[in-house]
Amino acid sequence: MSTFTRAESDLSGELLIWHRFRQGDMQAFQSLYQRHVRSLTSYGHRLTPDRQLLEDAIHDLFIDLWRRKEHLNDADNIRFYLFRALRNRLSRNGRNNIFEQAEDIDGFLDYLVALSSEQQHIDSEGAEVRTQRVRQAVESLSDRQKEVINLRFYHGMSLDEISELMGLSKQGVSNLLYKAYAVLRTRLGELTIISLLVPMGEMHAWMV
């Protein structure tokens, strides 16, 4: 059922690294970076499409961490800590509109237009093509919907964590997810497993 496995000792290893990092151990700092840079890149990409800006933000984030290492507390959830720091950093920058409350209606209209033509190519898609299509469908979501999908399904974050990170109520997070599902469902039509409404029989054709 699992797509990736985690070493049992992972969590305690992480705390040890954090501890050593706070004492100024450069090697520990590096392993902290190596453990989290991919996650941060993935999440950060949902916060800004600008690669350079993201790279700078991650750079600044780690420098800030290093500079303040003596003053940092014990962190029981280091990844969450880093995600929040990255989000704050990119929101201060103010160059992207993800932090605006309004949902992006343009994206929604775009996909409606694209929809009819796309439904014609639904036959015999390979797994790769299917992933590709899901990816495109996710791209059509609003920025905040993309962010919530990324946190939930890529990083496997709990609703509580997402709500704290995005500064929304738990209900707000659920609403955002439901909106995203609705868009994905319409967008993908009967094409993939995401189409939640497709009856069982038809489902199998797409699942295997």
Add this chain to the structure above:
Amino acid sequence: MNDESLNIEDLLGNDSFISWVLRDEDALLWEAILRSDPGKKELVEKASKIVLALHRAEEEVVPLMDQQKLWARIESTAESREELPIHVKQERKMFKLLLIAAGVALIGTLGVFQIMRNDGKRVTYKELLTHAKVENQLIEKQNQGNAAMELRLEDGTIITLGKNSKLSYPAHFQKQKREVFLSGEAFFNVTKDPSRPFLVYANETVTKVLGTSFEIRAFENSQDVTVHVRTGRVSVYRQSRIQTDDPETTGLVLLPNQKGTFNRDSEVLVKNLVEEPLPIAPIAETKKTRFDEVPATEVFAEIEKIYGVQILCDHELLSKCIISTSIRNESLYDNLDVICRTIGGTYKEIDAQIVIDSKGCY
């Protein structure tokens, strides 16, 4: 929404379910649930396939990033910051300011030019200093380490000094100008002060700052002096031995993505594009980066805006080339490669401009 979909969405909203699918946590719980209620099996399978489909899709979009290179950058900054644990926060904000020094005359620097009246063709850092010292007490910083060194001047300007490079500057700047002397390479982030232009003397060149950030490479034993502009405007000119009215009028004004090179033998100053021109502002801001069925000229116009680089082409010919493309947030040349392949053309850089060569489209 029927009951079935509601159930799936409930599962997707269940933290333990997500942990199980993605990380194989709580497996005992879910296996028990399935055993006690086999009817749920298909629903659970569907929901988990959705989780995995979205997970895979998100995995694909993670942008490529050179993690090693980024780490090297972090490490070097972390090490250099250790020597200077001063209020980094405020500094960062300060150098965002624009320096508008255009039009401020070059009064007061004339004295420095007089020392160029010696016989040698090349001007050394030492010579520059001997003269400058007459009126000012200079502080010299030398970087012999491997990492870049960050210096902060009294006006808030931040200078990142490269390896084997040195910089001299007065403890206190004069009233009408800020002068520093460089040997080697350095990146400058200059604080705004319209009443006092910021001047960098390096070998035979003077770089006067009209904007914010730029890099100078001027090693004593190297053939060239180069100035790269990151943001804003910078003017570069030769230090002339014979005092003309205003040496700046024979110099170059450099804009972002442009580079000035002074050849010390031929004493010629030329302007080019930097090796890898990058968007002046992040593309997200400009928004219009996807083009469907538009004349190639329209795409070029947008590229001009994004990179601040002039593109010359035959408008009449290329307006017949209808293309669909998107401009990506990367090097100018990568974008030009794609478009030129589409229209069957080539491009070259001439005098800091791009010239497109194409036979047009039919």
